Amino acid sequence: MKIQGFQKLTLLDFPGKTASTVFTGGCNFRCPFCHNSDLVVNPASFPEIEEKEVLKQLERRVGFIDGVCVTGGEPLLWDVSDFVKSVKAMGLSVKIDTNGSFPIRLNQLLLSGSVDFVAMDIKNSPDRYPETVGIADFDVKPILDSVEILKSSGVDHEFRTTVVKELHTPTEMEKIGQWLEGEKRYFLQGYKLSDGVIDKSLNPHSSEDMHKLLETVRKYIPNAQLRGIE
16 A cells, blocks of 8 residues: 555544545546646655554544545555554544445455445546546446445445536536436535646536536435535
8 A cells, every 4th residue: 555645634534523634646547637636647756654654643643533534546556455454443434535446446345344434436427437537448337336336335425526617517417416316425526726637728617507517416316415615
C-alpha cells in the first residue's frame, strides 16, 4: 500500500464521524475534472509515508477520532486489507473511497468485515464512462459489478457523481437515476474550477441547473441530494 498523504483530522470525509484521512498515490483513471490530479498524474512528486508510521499516528489519536477514511488516487490499486484490519483492531471505523474498478478487491474487503462505509464514484452513465474517465477503450463491466456488490452487501455506502457541464446532461442523469434506482444515498457534487484539474476547459453547471438535474434523478432515487451546492 503506497501512502502519500495523511490528514490528521477531518469532519467532512467520513459522514457522521470525526476522522483522519489517508491518501494513496496513483490511479488507473484520468478523469479530466479530477481535483486530486497531482496524486494521479505525478504521484512521484509526493514523498511516500511508511504504513507503520501512519498506524502509529492513528493509534495516538484513538479517543480523539472515530474513524479513518482511505482515499486517493484509487486505494484499491493496492492491497489495503492488512492496513484496514489494523485500523479496525484499534476500535476505529473504516471508510473506503473507490472508483469501483476493482470489484474483486472490493468484495473481499466487504466480506472481511473490515470496512464500515464505502463511497463509490459514479463517473457517468455507463455509455459515457470511457470519455469521462479519460480512457478510450475502457470496459465498464467492473463498474457495473461493483455497483451490484455494494447494493447487495449490507454495508453502509453511498454513490456520488461530480457533475460537469460538458459531460453530464439531463440525459446522462436520467440514465444514472435508472441505474441506481432505489438507492438510499446518492449525491450530486458540483464541479469546481481549479488549477489542479487535468482539463481546465471544463465548466460547472449553475446552481439552478444542478437543482434541475437533482429533480431528474429524484424520479428514481427520492433521497438523492446535492452536496456543496446552495
